[in-house]
Amino acid sequence: MPLFGYDVFISYSWTDGRAYAESLRDQLAALGLVIFLDDDRLNAGDPLTTSVSSALQRSRVLVLVATPAGLASSYVAEELAEFSRRGRPLIPIAGEAVSTLLKSDSASFHNLAGVTNFSEAQHKCAAENLSVLRPFLHLVGSTGDALLAADTQTIEKIKTSVGVFKAQRTRQMLLVSLVAVFATLAALAWVQRIEAVSQRNVAQTALEQEQLALAREKQERERADAEAKRAFDSLLRGVDQLTGFSDEVLQAITTGAIADPWPLSIMQKLEDSYWGLASDDNLRDIRNSQIGSVFQKIAATYFNMGELERSLSSFERFVAYSRRLTVDDLDNPFWRSALAAALLRLGNERAGIGDFAGRIRDFTEAVRIYESLVDDPKIKDFKRERFMSGPELLAISQANLANAVLLLAGITEGDRRFVSDALIEKALKALEDAVRSQLNLDYVARIDGDVGPKLRVILEQRP
Numbered sequence: 001m002p003l004f005g006y007d008v009f010i011s012y013s014w015t016d017g018r019a020y021a022e023s024l025r026d027q028l029a030a031l032g033l034v035i036f037l038d039d040d041r042l043n044a045g046d047p048l049t050t051s052v053s054s055a056l057q058r059s060r061v062l063v064l065v066a067t068p069a070g071l072a073s074s075y076v077a078e079e080l081a082e083f084s085r086r087g088r089p090l091i092p093i094a095g096e097a098v099s100t101l102l103k104s105d106s107a108s109f110h111n112l113a114g115v116t117n118f119s120e121a122q123h124k125c126a127a128e129n130l131s132v133l134r135p136f137l138h139l140v141g142s143t144g145d146a147l148l149a150a151d152t153q154t155i156e157k158i159k160t161s162v163g164v165f166k167a168q169r170t171r172q173m174l175l176v177s178l179v180a181v182f183a184t185l186a187a188l189a190w191v192q193r194i195e196a197v198s199q200r201n202v203a204q205t206a207l208e209q210e211q212l213a214l215a216r217e218k219q220e221r222e223r224a225d226a227e228a229k230r231a232f233d234s235l236l237r238g239v240d241q242l243t244g245f246s247d248e249v250l251q252a253i254t255t256g257a258i259a260d261p262w263p264l265s266i267m268q269k270l271e272d273s274y275w276g277l278a279s280d281d282n283l284r285d286i287r288n289s290q291i292g293s294v295f296q297k298i299a300a301t302y303f304n305m306g307e308l309e310r311s312l313s314s315f316e317r318f319v320a321y322s323r324r325l326t327v328d329d330l331d332n333p334f335w336r337s338a339l340a341a342a343l344l345r346l347g348n349e350r351a352g353i354g355d356f357a358g359r360i361r362d363f364t365e366a367v368r369i370y371e372s373l374v375d376d377p378k379i380k381d382f383k384r385e386r387f388m389s390g391p392e393l394l395a396i397s398q399a400n401l402a403n404a405v406l407l408l409a410g411i412t413e414g415d416r417r418f419v420s421d422a423l424i425e426k427a428l429k430a431l432e433d434a435v436r437s438q439l440n441l442d443y444v445a446r447i448d449g450d451v452g453p454k455l456r457v458i459l460e461q462r463p
Contacts, residue, residue: 005058
């Protein structure tokens with residue numbers, strides 16, 4: 001097998017597509033393309049050979065010689081299913097009769113000439129293959145029904161499709177390389193930060209031992225602090241740049257711009273990089289807002305990829321991480337608010353695996369946290385650089401309490417054991433206080449317009 005795989009995989013039926021497939025192979029190979037054409041004839045019921053399966057996985061474009069027997073072939077169906085699952089280009093080449101079928105949802109395979117002796121299983125296989133192929137641009141290989149030899153126009157279109165796919169893969173590899181470069185830059189900045197802090201400690205110890213004058217001690221401390229600040233600012237810039245490129249990569253994975261086998265490997269490397277940054281206590285001021293939002297995007301992308309267990313595991317790690325922050329910094333109510341938000345998101349993720357008890361547990365804990373924030377008399381006086389003010393945080397918590405109570409009531413169907421009348425009344429009162437505060441107007445107004453009426457309806461309809 002070629003080191004870099006095949007440019008084109010030609011799928012065909014021995015019964016009526018062999019001659020055209022060989023003609024196609026010869027002309028494409030003359031243009032310098034690497035072609036796979038299986039020369040072994042398979043009997044009905046035989047599995048695909050190892051060489052065919054391996055070639056499918058390492059081919060850029062699949063060209064189907066769409067003859068009647070080819071459409072009715074179960075082996076062709078297996079090859080189409082494998083290739084379409086990978087999101088790579090499929091190009092069916094058909095005669096005029098089959099071309100008409102590909103253009104119309106109502107045309108029937110039964111009406112083709114020469115298929116009267118086909119079994120019902122073959123007709124069913126043909127219908128499934130046609131449904132797979134209709135979304136793809138197909139080429140008309142002849143003016144009649146029979147496919148004899150590939151024409152110049154068909155060859156050029158296949159060559160162009162291969163070129164486009166190669167260009168896309170090159171861009172994907174470039175994007176992956178850029179992510180690796182900026183991850184390295186962030187790591188280097190982190191090392192510089194550690195080295196600067198270490199230099200400051202050494203300088204301070206030396207000054208104490210030598211009993212230097214207070215003026216010189218102050219001068220040395222200011223110099224070390226300036227170096228540490230520059231290193232810290234450099235790290236922040238690295239985090240910003242890495243976050244920006246991470247967003248682009250996650251978007252590319254979500255839209256399918258980055259294809260197998262890259263997405264899962266890239267996701268794991270991104271997640272490991274951000275957990276490394278999160279473990280640095282010097283980043284406490286930014287890690288739960290900026291880095292935390294990336295953790296949630298990573299978990300959401302795992303969910304979109306169908307990796308439900310990885311998505312749930314990522315959210316569980318983020319909740320445990322947020323819980324640790326509330327212990328490490330007891331005087332900062334922002335961490336409690338962030339933990340409650342993480343619990344609500346984790347509860348929503350559990351719906352994907354049907355964990356009803358886990359959802360109730362997460363939502364109940366989030367409600368209790370928001371209650372404690374709303375009842376905390378000290379929250380109004382909270383003020384710290386890089387965080388929202390105490391009054392702003394209180395208004396957000398009041399609105400979020402109402403939202404969390406509605407979520408808990410929704411999954412428990414209004415069961416008073418989980419959501420009492422008093423709790424709903426308290427949530428509505430908190431929401432009214434948030435509206436009166438005139439803070440975070442857009443967010444509070446959206447919660448008041450959506451959540452408030454629903455809570456009132458629940459309360460009014462209770463017996």
